[in-house]
Amino acid sequence: MTTSSQLPLPPFPPEGEVGKILLTEEQIQSRVAVLGEELARKYQGVTPLFVAVMKGSVIFVADLLRAYHGPVEFDAMVVSSYGDALRSSGVVKIVKDLDTPAAGRHVVLVEDIVDTGLTMQYLLNHFEQQGASSVAVCSLLVREGTDTAGLRIDHVGFEIPHDFVIGYGLDAAQIYRNLPFVGVFTGTVDH
Numbered sequence: 001m002t003t004s005s006q007l008p009l010p011p012f013p014p015e016g017e018v019g020k021i022l023l024t025e026e027q028i029q030s031r032v033a034v035l036g037e038e039l040a041r042k043y044q045g046v047t048p049l050f051v052a053v054m055k056g057s058v059i060f061v062a063d064l065l066r067a068y069h070g071p072v073e074f075d076a077m078v079v080s081s082y083g084d085a086l087r088s089s090g091v092v093k094i095v096k097d098l099d100t101p102a103a104g105r106h107v108v109l110v111e112d113i114v115d116t117g118l119t120m121q122y123l124l125n126h127f128e129q130q131g132a133s134s135v136a137v138c139s140l141l142v143r144e145g146t147d148t149a150g151l152r153i154d155h156v157g158f159e160i161p162h163d164f165v166i167g168y169g170l171d172a173a174q175i176y177r178n179l180p181f182v183g184v185f186t187g188t189v190d191h
């Protein structure tokens with residue numbers, strides 16, 4: 001750690017860690033505004049419960065909530081399916097459940113990316129079992145070619161190719177969530 005205010009900050013992300021920028025900050029912001037409006041129209045007259053699937057949706061949900069004009073409640077749950085590796089472990093685990101009971105609520109699951117769909121399928125079943133009045137999925141990203149048969153992804157920001165992406169909440173070994181854009185990760189997971 002260095003506290004010098006004289007030296008310029010090193011480049012972030014460091015050279016070679018991010019390849020193609022798939023979605024710029026401007027593209028994301030204008031799409032999020034559209035999604036916010038879409039949701040506010042859909043839930044007129046009720047107060048939906050937005051459930052952020054942490055940690056990847058942290059930035060998305062903060063922007064989405066501000067783009068939502070109407071009463072809305074927010075809660076977060078932490079699930080883990082990837083650990084710190086770049087490939088799915090195939091196992092979904094609820095690390096932290098909601099504080100708010102979902103029974104009788106209109107739940108909107110806010111996700112960063114639907115890849116295999118395993119996480120969303122698990123959570124849809126979970127909230128239906130809890131007695132939610134309705135469960136909708138709003139995902140910033142959906143992987144092109146994802147087999148969504150039987151999986152309702154009601155609101156989608158963008159479709160993206162099969163690269164491992166970082167930024168706007170998405171991490172590589174917990175780093176890069178704070179990038180304002182979505183780009184292809186070209187680095188190593190060693191930090």
Ligand code: 5GP
Nearest residue numbers: 056114115116117118119163164165170171
């Ligand atoms: P699924 O269960 O749909 O296969 O995976 C969903 C989860 O996998 C996401 O919430 C996210 O945490 C992780 N994930 C899938 N693809 C990517 C990716 O390209 N980048 C990052 N950072 N995480 C991903």
